[in-house]
Amino acid sequence: MAMLRAPRGPGEPGSGTEPGQLTPLVIPGAGGLPTGLPLAGRGGIAGARALRRMARAITSNRKATAGMVLLVFFILVGLFPGVIAHDDPNAETYRRFMGLSLHHLLGTTALGQDMFAQVVWGARPVLLIAFGVGVGATVIAMLIGVASAYLGGVWDGGLSVITDVLLVIPLFPLLIVIGSYLHGAGTLVMIAVITATGWSYTARQLRAQALSLRNRDFLEAARVRGERSLYIIVVEIIPTMTSLIVASFLTNALYAVLFSSSLQFIGLGDPSVTSWGTMLYWAQNNEAFQVAPLWIIVPGLCIVSLGAAFALLNYAFDEIGNPALRPVRSMRGNRVKRPG
Amino acid sequence: MRFVLRRLGFFVLTLWVALTLNFLLPRMMPGNPALAVIGKFRGGISPQAVKVLEAQFGVGSHQSLVSQYFSYLGNVATFKFGSSLTTQPGASVGRIVLDAIPWTLGLVGVTTVLAFVLGTGIGIVAAWRRGGRLDSIMPPLFVIMTVIPYFWLGLVLILVFGVKLKWLPYFFSYNYTLTPGFTPSFIGNVAEHAILPAFTLLITTIGTWILTMRNTMITTLAEDYVRMARAKGLPGYRIMLDYAARNAILPNLTGFAMSLGFVVGGAILIEVVFNYQGVGYMLLQAVNNLDYPLMQALFLLISVAVLVAILLSDIATAVLDPRTRGAK
Numbered sequence: 101m102a103m104l105r106a107p108r109g110p111g112e113p114g115s116g117t118e119p120g121q122l123t124p125l126v127i128p129g130a131g132g133l134p135t136g137l138p139l140a141g142r143g144g145i146a147g148a149r150a151l152r153r154m155a156r157a158i159t160s161n162r163k164a165t166a167g168m169v170l171l172v173f174f175i176l177v178g179l180f181p182g183v184i185a186h187d188d189p190n191a192e193t194y195r196r197f198m199g200l201s202l203h204h205l206l207g208t209t210a211l212g213q214d215m216f217a218q219v220v221w222g223a224r225p226v227l228l229i230a231f232g233v234g235v236g237a238t239v240i241a242m243l244i245g246v247a248s249a250y251l252g253g254v255w256d257g258g259l260s261v262i263t264d265v266l267l268v269i270p271l272f273p274l275l276i277v278i279g280s281y282l283h284g285a286g287t288l289v290m291i292a293v294i295t296a297t298g299w300s301y302t303a304r305q306l307r308a309q310a311l312s313l314r315n316r317d318f319l320e321a322a323r324v325r326g327e328r329s330l331y332i333i334v335v336e337i338i339p340t341m342t343s344l345i346v347a348s349f350l351t352n353a354l355y356a357v358l359f360s361s362s363l364q365f366i367g368l369g370d371p372s373v374t375s376w377g378t379m380l381y382w383a384q385n386n387e388a389f390q391v392a393p394l395w396i397i398v399p400g401l402c403i404v405s406l407g408a409a410f411a412l413l414n415y416a417f418d419e420i421g422n423p424a425l426r427p428v429r430s431m432r433g434n435r436v437k438r439p440g
Numbered sequence: 441m442r443f444v445l446r447r448l449g450f451f452v453l454t455l456w457v458a459l460t461l462n463f464l465l466p467r468m469m470p471g472n473p474a475l476a477v478i479g480k481f482r483g484g485i486s487p488q489a490v491k492v493l494e495a496q497f498g499v500g501s502h503q504s505l506v507s508q509y510f511s512y513l514g515n516v517a518t519f520k521f522g523s524s525l526t527t528q529p530g531a532s533v534g535r536i537v538l539d540a541i542p543w544t545l546g547l548v549g550v551t552t553v554l555a556f557v558l559g560t561g562i563g564i565v566a567a568w569r570r571g572g573r574l575d576s577i578m579p580p581l582f583v584i585m586t587v588i589p590y591f592w593l594g595l596v597l598i599l600v601f602g603v604k605l606k607w608l609p610y611f612f613s614y615n616y617t618l619t620p621g622f623t624p625s626f627i628g629n630v631a632e633h634a635i636l637p638a639f640t641l642l643i644t645t646i647g648t649w650i651l652t653m654r655n656t657m658i659t660t661l662a663e664d665y666v667r668m669a670r671a672k673g674l675p676g677y678r679i680m681l682d683y684a685a686r687n688a689i690l691p692n693l694t695g696f697a698m699s700l701g702f703v704v705g706g707a708i709l710i711e712v713v714f715n716y717q718g719v720g721y722m723l724l725q726a727v728n729n730l731d732y733p734l735m736q737a738l739f740l741l742i743s744v745a746v747l748v749a750i751l752l753s754d755i756a757t758a759v760l761d762p763r764t765r766g767a768k
Binding site: 163261264265268269270271272273274276277278279280281282283354357358361362365366367368380384389390393396397400403404407408410411412415418 | 450453454457458461462465466469476580583584586587588589590591592595596598599602603655700704705706708709712713723724727728730732735736738739742743746747750
């Protein structure tokens with residue numbers, strides 16, 4: 101296993117040529133340009149550079165490549181489900197529990213729906229929720245985390261307490277309680293509820309990162325110029341944190357996939373929306389165990405694969421940010437073992 | 441001491457937020473939940489219960505929101521949770537909750553501790569044998585394992601070991617035909633019923649412990665004092681356990697507290713899948729039956745349990761790591 105990685109090691113763009121840390125991204129802002137230049141542009145450059153660096157990282161890190169391929173695959177399925185599956189996922193037109201055949205690649209459900217069509221169409225709501233929550237929760241986390249770190253004092257105290265309180269209240273039970281009052285949450289409601297409750301973890305990470313930037317010269321320069329706090333937060337600080345923001349998007353998207361599927365599984369989603377979670381809900385309520393095990397296995401595998409896509413990307417970014425975690429050849433392991 | 445006091449203050453604050461959420465959520469939602477219940481179970485609920493329900497959700501009440509709020513807080517403080525509406529009509533909510541707690545504590549408590557100990561141990565060894573076979577296979581494997589939904593793994597295990605192979609029971613926590621008691625056959629039966637749900641929880645939670653422990657341990661292994669210990673010629677296991685692991689375990693301890701909320705959430709689904717009559721199963725019963733008094737009490741109980749665990753782990757961290765005492 102380790103041997104396969106060997107040829108990559110030294111030439112890996114993420115390893116030797118760059119420090120690999122998340123923080124050095126701010127350096128261009130700290131020195132280089134004299135004040136008074138169009139500063140929005142500079143922030144944009146820092147962000148774009150980080151994105152380019154990430155694109156390179158995705159191609160050079162195998163975990164990231166695997167995650168990206170999976171994600172792109174599901175996005176394509178979610179965008180064009182009609183091209184892949186020809187049946188209407190909700191039409192109860194066939195016999196119940198038909199076996200596998202060319203017309204019904206996965207057979208039919210207890211209600212006579214084509215299961216393959218359901219799996220294919222089921223990708224869309226999950227992706228919508230993942231991206232909706234990913235973006236929404238990250239924006240909230242970004243604004244609250246950075247504002248908290250940058251403004252300091254009473255603001256920091258207040259915002260941090262809100263973040264911490266939300267962080268320790270058990271989320272899933274809270275979602276169940278909210279779901280029970282809502283009676284069948286559709287995709288949009290699901291996005292809103294998970295976003296509103298789920299941003300705190302990443303807000304805390306972003307705050308920690310922003311705290312380390314607080315006393316940098318380029319922020320001091322902006323302050324001296326008399327920029328407003330909102331401008332400094334949005335234009336000066338946030339673009340320098342691109343890698344961490346992408347990481348928090350991935351974290352939030354992953355939790356959205358798992359939470360929404362779980363809620364749908366226990367019947368708190370909108371049962372008429374075809375998604376992997378609701379498929380499992382109907383499967384469990386129709387004795388799929390005995391007759392149609394695929395009804396349980398396939399939607400679950402889809403949830404796991406989509407979740408793994410986000411998790412692998414996130415883990416790869418962790419490795420890129422922290423070179424110590426990257427896979428090593430067994431050489432060092434041998435040296436370590438010798439004394440024992 | 442100041443650190444502990446501050447954490448205690450935070451505990452009280454969070455508890456208050458949880459209580460207030462419990463009070464405000466049903467009142468903020470579109471359509472009054474009390475009316476929904478009364479509508480759904482028309483005639484099925486005694487007039488007395490309707491009255492209690494109306495009082496609880498402020499239907500037709502002339503009290504202001506503020507005075508409703510204070511009478512709610514008073515009820516909680518005196519452990520008056522009312523009686524169940526539909527799950528076990530008329531039974532006291534406190535009774536139902538108390539009956540459910542031991543099952544959850546037994547299943548989730550034991551499994552969580554086991555996952556923590558095993559996962560930390562595997563993480564230590566994986567980091568120590570850096571680049572070895574264990575270390576190269578595990579990280580990607582456990583990244584994927586942590587994203588498996590608890591309930592789905594439960595379903596798959598039921599499918600394989602329960603339905604197809606018929607090796608293990610997967611319904612309820614013991615065989616209905618047995619009378620509960622401290623007899624060997626009953627205890628054996630309970631243990632047998634716990635295997636599949638416990639295994640599900642173990643598999644889905646252990647990855648986090650392994651990864652956190654491994655990643656911190658790797659950073660610690662690069663420290664000078666570890667090199668020093670090597671130079672002194674100390675035996676490998678001592679460096680591993682006394683020098684590296686001992687200093688690397690703190691994030692895992694804090695993580696233990698943080699992830700408890702997730703564990704509890706996941707355990708709810710596992711209890712649901714296996715029809716295991718613990719707190720989580722009861723919560724879902726309450727949700728499905730629109731039994732709001734029971735649901736609110738269970739949500740409070742879960743919140744309090746998680747908050748207490750976090751408080752304890754905060755204190756443990758403060759005792760073990762002097763640096764945290766001064767930190768914000």
